[in-house]
Amino acid sequence: MSDIETIGIAGAGTMGAGIALVCARAGFRTRVFDMQPSALERARDQAGAFLRKSVERGKLAAERLPQIMGLWHGSTRLEDFADCALVIEAVFESLPVKHQLFGQLDKICAPQALFASNTSTLSITGIAGGSGRADRFIGMHFCLPAQLMKLVEISPGLATSQQTFARAWDWCERLGQQPVKTQDTPGFVLNYFLIPFHNDAIRLVEQGVAEPADIDLAIKTAMGYAMGPMELLDLVGIDTQKLLCEALYDATGEPRAACPALVKRMIAAGWLGKKSGRGFHPYQDDKMFGA
Amino acid sequence: MDSSYKIIQAGDSRSFDGPHPFVDNSDPQGAARVFIGQHAGSAFAAAGPLDACPFIAIELGQECLGEHTGEDGGREGSNVLGLARFRLGSAPPTALVELVRQPQTRPAAIAAARAALTAAGLKVAICGDFPGRIVDRLIRPYLNAALRRLDERLASAQDLDKTLCLGLGYPEGPIALLERTGLAQHHDVTQALYRALGEPAYAPARRAQVAKARQRRAGFN
Numbered sequence: 001m002s003d004i005e006t007i008g009i010a011g012a013g014t015m016g017a018g019i020a021l022v023c024a025r026a027g028f029r030t031r032v033f034d035m036q037p038s039a040l041e042r043a044r045d046q047a048g049a050f051l052r053k054s055v056e057r058g059k060l061a062a063e064r065l066p067q068i069m070g071l072w073h074g075s076t077r078l079e080d081f082a083d084c085a086l087v088i089e090a091v092f093e094s095l096p097v098k099h100q101l102f103g104q105l106d107k108i109c110a111p112q113a114l115f116a117s118n119t120s121t122l123s124i125t126g127i128a129g130g131s132g133r134a135d136r137f138i139g140m141h142f143c144l145p146a147q148l149m150k151l152v153e154i155s156p157g158l159a160t161s162q163q164t165f166a167r168a169w170d171w172c173e174r175l176g177q178q179p180v181k182t183q184d185t186p187g188f189v190l191n192y193f194l195i196p197f198h199n200d201a202i203r204l205v206e207q208g209v210a211e212p213a214d215i216d217l218a219i220k221t222a223m224g225y226a227m228g229p230m231e232l233l234d235l236v237g238i239d240t241q242k243l244l245c246e247a248l249y250d251a252t253g254e255p256r257a258a259c260p261a262l263v264k265r266m267i268a269a270g271w272l273g274k275k276s277g278r279g280f281h282p283y284q285d286d287k288m289f290g291a
Numbered sequence: 292m293d294s295s296y297k298i299i300q301a302g303d304s305r306s307f308d309g310p311h312p313f314v315d316n317s318d319p320q321g322a323a324r325v326f327i328g329q330h331a332g333s334a335f336a337a338a339g340p341l342d343a344c345p346f347i348a349i350e351l352g353q354e355c356l357g358e359h360t361g362e363d364g365g366r367e368g369s370n371v372l373g374l375a376r377f378r379l380g381s382a383p384p385t386a387l388v389e390l391v392r393q394p395q396t397r398p399a400a401i402a403a404a405r406a407a408l409t410a411a412g413l414k415v416a417i418c419g420d421f422p423g424r425i426v427d428r429l430i431r432p433y434l435n436a437a438l439r440r441l442d443e444r445l446a447s448a449q450d451l452d453k454t455l456c457l458g459l460g461y462p463e464g465p466i467a468l469l470e471r472t473g474l475a476q477h478h479d480v481t482q483a484l485y486r487a488l489g490e491p492a493y494a495p496a497r498r499a500q501v502a503k504a505r506q507r508r509a510g511f512n
Contacts, residue, residue, distance in 0.1 A: 178457055182454065183445065183446075190454060196436070196492075200428070200433075204428060208419055209418055210418040210419065214417050217387075218416035218425040219425070221385060222377040223461070223462075225461055
């Protein structure tokens with residue numbers, strides 16, 4: 001039985017907000033850290049809106065909403081993670097930033113606390129190397145949108161202990177998610193396929209093969225996918241796609257992983273996807289997916 | 292807008308190989324012309340001047356529309372469109388029709404063709420005249436990569452499929468999908484795309500080559 005009851009989520013962006021909601025919804029005391037108070041406020045508002053929609057749809061009992069939100073605690077102080085038995089990092093894809101974060105957390109958290117990274121592309125062994133506790137470090141990659149998708153890719157690094165793997169796996173099942181063990185290879189399973197697939201779709205737009213709406217319609221109709229690639233890219237964030245490309249291309253040298261020029265132009269124009277109101281499609285609000 | 296059309300069948304059609312409202316709605320007096328079947332392009336070439344038609348649609352296989360209409364330095368386009376209902380290997384056709392336009396294709400022709408197809412319950416995605424159009428262009432490298440990763444033992448076929456289905460909400464994983472619809476057909480499509488585009492991501496993966504070789508050995512092409 002897992003001893004993990006209090007969770008720390010570092011980073012209140014799209015992924016961090018989704019993971020925090022999943023944790024609180026499953027009954028875990030959830031602490032969310034971000035340096036920006038506005039990011040915490042937005043993540044909390046989005047979680048409330050998502051849960052209210054769940055109540056409207058009959059998927060959540062109304063009395064559960066205040067209980068869940070009562071478990072959700074935002075903070076701009078990393079020291080508030082001192083009682084966390086598990087910290088999941090969901091900050092942007094930069095190894096130095098992640099090393100700095102975990103270096104601080106190593107001094108704050110109890111020795112038995114587990115550290116996990118939600119990285120999509122960086123090496124778990126590489127991040128663990130700067131954490132001060134490589135044996136208690138593991139990859140836990142949630143899928144976007146985390147509040148709806150059940151899969152978690154669990155990736156041990158070279159130094160991850162068997163006990164750490166078992167504790168993380170057990171907790172993930174208690175969370176109501178479906179863990180799958182993946183190797184610590186670039187992109188694990190999902191992003192190894194998804195990042196180049198998305199780049200291919202962006203290149204179709206660049207080359208004038210089709211408009212984004214036609215690409216989404218074609219893929220959803222032909223393949224039965226819930227979302228088209230351009231819709232999913234807008235949800236991921238165009239700036240995040242650039243970071244993912246750079247990390248995967250750096251690790252693999254795979255030409256399809258190279259960042260398309262259109263991504264850089266969209267970032268320059270401020271077209272970052274759903275969060276900025278415009279990506280490959282226009283958006284009227286910043287509600288969490290499914291809300 | 293007149294969306295009535297007459298279907299001219301020229302050989303077996305991969306898009307419409309059985310009863311369908313789009314075929315049922317064909318009108319012998321229809322203003323437009325739809326050429327379907329494996330010899331659709333030849334039938335179009337033999338049909339004479341059709342410039343007055345609201346639209347003309349030619350069923351395409353792997354080829355570009357320009358092979359039938361000719362091209363003119365990027366100025367090509369008229370009332371003629373390409374049409375391909377997407378289907379993967381031996382699976383039945385989907386509701387998707389990729390409607391192929393050229394740079395100067397008349398907007399009225401696109402609108403009329405779209406109206407005729409959607410009236411029959413089909414979903415229409417407009418695309419330029421490029422090899423693989425939208426869906427094959429996007430999914431074939433992904434399916435090839437899945438086959439290659441299987442060879443590299445990244446994960447078992449079941450775990451690979453499970454991860455992609457659970458993580459992305461796909462209804463079926465790539466390996467199960469290819470086994471259900473035919474690895475040899477995947478070979479044929481990727482070989483054609485590789486020849487046309489010259490990109491290694493389209494080169495048929497080893498498992499598709501093996502399936503094709505076994506198909507040939509069994510006396511099929």
